[in-house]
Amino acid sequence: MNSKLSKFYLLSFLFLSLTNLSLYSATQQQAKGTISGRVVDAQGTPVYPATISIDGAAIGGYTNESGEYKLENVPTGKQVLTVSGIGVKSKKTAITVLANKTTQISDIEVDNSVNLNEVSVIGKSEARKQQEKAFAITVLDLKRAQVISIPLNRLLNNVSGVRVRQDGGMGSNYNFSLNGFSGNQVKFFLDGIPMDNFGPSFNLNNISTNMAERVEVYKGVLPVSLGADALGGAVNIVSRKDANYLDASYAIGSFNTHRAAINGAYTDSKTGFTVRANAFYNYSDNNYKVFAPIKDLNTNKIVDNRWVKRFHDNYEAGGIRLESGVTNKSYADYLLAGVIVSKNDKDVQTGATMDAVYGGVKVKSESLIPSIRYKKDDLFTEGLSASFYGAYNSVNTFNIDTISRSYNWLGESIKDSTRGERAYTDSEIKNREWLSTANVSYMLDTHQSITLNHVFSSMNRKIHDKVDPENESNKIPQKLTKNVTGLGWQIKYDRWNANIFGKLYNTNSSTYKRLDEYTVNARLEKVKDSKTYFGYGAATTFFILPKLQAKLSYEQAYRLPESTEMFGDGLIQQRNPDLKAESSDNVNLGIAYEQHLNNEHTLYFETNLIYRNTKDFILKGVSLTTDPTTAYENLGKVLTKGIEGGVKYRWKNLLHAGVNVTYQSIIDNQQFEKNTGSLVGEGIFEHISYKERLPNIPYFFANGDAGVLFQNVIIKNSELTLDYLFDYVQKYYLSFPGLGAKASKKVIPQQMSHDIALGYTLENGKYGFVLECTNITNEKLYDNYRLQKPGRAFNFKVRYFLR
Structure with a gap:
């Protein structure tokens, strides 16, 4: 680690420490006769609405949608707090209120499923409340998933x-x-904060399921409060809000795979001082078998195809997210200083396909991201809320390709006259980004509110290559700045609510282009670009019946190119500084129905129609050469039409099953294109792939799950679970399906996979054990052309949970 980075780590640590000390000192000076806390059910789900009162005093209130409450001017000393409400079994809790202090009450757990004249009144989960909003959204409630060992990326495949x-x-x-x-x-x-430049370690592959409370998948229109230039949706990972808990897990599996995670929070009930941490460590040899082409290194020809083990694919990653500050104060719902520190080491086994095999290429990265978060409802006046997030992202990526050898899939190698296996480099890419998001909302009345959001990011990239220090292109700094401002209005009634919004997008870039390449006039030219766009949209929902909901949304959206798309990754992904922003007219029409039968059975049905009319669609392509690479390019017009649907069934909490099906037609809708400077002449020509299905994108797929739960098996307060998941994908083509001879087509084949997991928990979930088998039938699975995924694998997970 260089001295500059060491100083940066030290300064960030001092900044976090001093901020926490000053925040803690400030808490000691507050004097507000207030109590606050949260009401949850047995699964930890917030209960809303519930009535909160102090026995013998005319003081009371209600929980909000997060199950939180706050009562002021409470008499000091020993008091009795009562939680009650429709469908909530009343519960009394003894508390002690300190004079001139804010008392933080631990989570109060209540029973919110109570029979009233044989009619069951069941409290809604936070996930269900989110789905009832106007946006096309699917919410994954992760409470059950926290017990099993399935990572987030695989869980999302079930949406x-x-x-x-x-x-x-x-x-x-x-x-x-x-x-x-x-x-x-x-x-x-992550909690409404863009993850664009968190670094390669903090992503869906590595984040532990135990870190999150739920995952919100927005299909199309986004709430203004998220504030981003998403073209067709977003994923918001909502971390757990428990005031005090500890959740530790460790999993070991095939291919020498290890996953460890520790998540926890501590909150001082007297001062509101809090510390929250999420940490993970992952490692795998990834030495699973693949069916690969065997090259004779002497003749450079393919002589066979056989099953071999991957031999240069080790992966190691670790990271921690730490936040500390105060919560539930008169000046802040929370004020938290934080830092994310992560690192990974990755061997690179292949190029863009398995036709290229490497034995010494490596990629490493390290990230340091100090941050501060603030939120306050009823700021200065009732109904005014404000939040802010600021961070400085420091991400270093190291690409190492210095071995002058050629490898085949048998692990054999010979000395090569070419330096490096793919692109001779020992480079360090330094990405530095300032990021801030600010959100202000105001309740105009009980039915209307307005929201203003702004997201600013400014990323600078510098590259230094040890083996090519005089590389002219590396001496040119590259910069990408984005501003996205959104203004929205919401109206909400019992059976109907709607959102209308507008967004202003601005991007400024500074980079270089290669001109007249492969000629005597080849040169680099510095280029700058600035663009501004305006988008708008609306979303509405209406309950036709109490359990039958219809949704409709439209948006004209823009998506600004990212730095990795424009500048490349310095190894396999090539750069394209000419990328344009893509725009799309998006329409979603959906209907959802939920029915409770005999107080035991629940049936949920949902279907959505999808329409996307996109211009300058940014598509990732693969070059099928002896050394394959990838690159992004614009397609003039793309039309998407599709339908998706799902059915879920649950019997009590003991049995559940569900299936989802998706069909999408994504075609090239550019009829004519203009050629300039082409060898075949200039002018307007009919686009050769007009009305062809876009390549390398699955168009029909389905998935499902089923599970059973048995209570008090052998030991009291224990649970035995058995879960099954399946995944199906219809075959699709790597290139445009209507062009060329069918026999010459490269195909990603039809595939189906099956997973199963057996779990056992003790003492109401305090201790947990899971045995899992993925890809039970050991199928050859491919998500991308000639890039094979692991075969049958076994994992065993242990978990300790304390709340």
């Missing part, structure tokens, strides 16, 4: 319209696809 495509095993590159949009067209958030 209709979603495909998470991986290049291989643990640590491999992945591509998230949602209703025809993929990659950076879909944005990721």
Whole structure:
């Protein structure tokens, strides 16, 4: 680690420490006769609405949608707090209120499923409340998933319209696809904070399921409060809000795979001082078998195809997210200083396909991200809320390709006259980004509110290559700045609510272009660009019947190119500084129905129609050469039409089953294109792939799950669970299906996989054990052309949970 980075780590640590000390000191000076806390059910789900009162005093209130409450001017000394409400079994809790102090009450657990004249009144989960909003959204409640060992990326594959495509095993590159949009067209958030530049370690591959309370998948229109330039949706990972808990887990599996995670929080009930931490460590040899082409290194020809083990695919990653500050104060609902520190080491086994095999290429990264978060409801006046997030992202990536050898899939190698296996380099890419998000909302009345949001990011990239220090292109700094401002209005009634919004997008870039390449006039030219766009949209929902909900949304959205798309990754992904922003007219029409039968059975049905009319669609392509690479390019017009649907069934909490199906037609809708400077002449020509289905994108897929739960098996307060998951993908083509001879087509084959997990918990979930088998039938699985995923694998997980 260089001295500058060491100083940066030290300064960030001092900043966090001093901030926490000053915040803690400030808490000691507050004097507000207030109590606050949260009401939850047996599963830890917030209960809303519930009545909160102090026995013998005319003081009371209600919980909000997060199950939180706050009562002021409470008499000091010993008091009795009562929680009650419709469908909530009344519960009394003895508390002690300190004079001139804010007393933080530990979570109060209540029974919110009470029979009233044989009619069961069941409290809604936070996930269900989110789904009842106007936006096209699917919510994954992770309470059950926290017990089993399935990572987030695989869980998201169970959402209709979603495909998470991986290049291989643990640590491999992945591509998230949602209703025809993929990659950076879909944005990721952690508690509403953009994750664009968190570094390669903090992502869906590595984040522990035990860290999150739920995952919100927005299909199309986003709330203004998320504030991003997403083209076709977003994923918001909502971390757990427990005031005090500890959740530790460790899993070991095939291919020498290890996953460890520790998540926890501590809150001082007297001062509101809090510390929250999420840490993980992952490792795998990834030495699973693949069916690969065997090259004779002397003749450079393919002589056979056989099953071999991957031999250069080790992956190791670790990270911690730490936040500390105060909560539930008169001046802040929370004020938290934090830091994310992460690192990973990754061997690179293949190029863009398995036709290229490497034995010495490596990629490493390290990230340091200090941050501060603030939120306050009823700021200065009732109904005014404000939040802010600021961070400085420091991410260093190291690409190492210095071995002058050629390898084949048998692990054999010979000395090569070419320096490096793919691109001779020992480079360090330094990405430095300032990021801030600010959100202000105001309740105009009981039915209307307005929201203003702004997101600013400014990323600078510098590159230094030890083996090519005089490289002219590396001496040119590259910069990308984005501003996205959104203004929204919401109206809400019992059976109907709507959102109308507008967004202003601005991007400024500074980079270089290669001109007249491969000629005597080849040169680099510095280029700058600035663009501004305006988008708008609306979303509405109406309950036709109490359990029958219809949703409709429209948005004209823009998505600004990301730095990795424009500047490349310095290894396999090539740069394209000419990328344009893509725009799309998006329409979602959906209907959802839920029915409770005999107080025991629950049936849920949902279907959505999808329409996307996209211009300058950014598509990731693969070059099928002897050394394959990838690159992003614009397609003039793309039309997407699709339908997705799902059915879920639950009997009590003992049995559940569900299935999702998605069909999407994604075609090239550019009829004519203009050629300039072409060898075949200039002018307007009919586009050769007009009305052809876009290549390398799955168009029909399905997934499902089923599970049973048995209580008090052998030991009291224990649970035995058995879960099954399946995944199906219809075959699709790597190139445009209507062009060329069918026999010459490269195909990603039809595939189906099955997973099963057996779990056992003790003492109401305090101790947990899970045995899992993935890809039971040992199928050859591919998410991308000629990039095989692991075969049958076994994992065993242990968990300790204390709340």
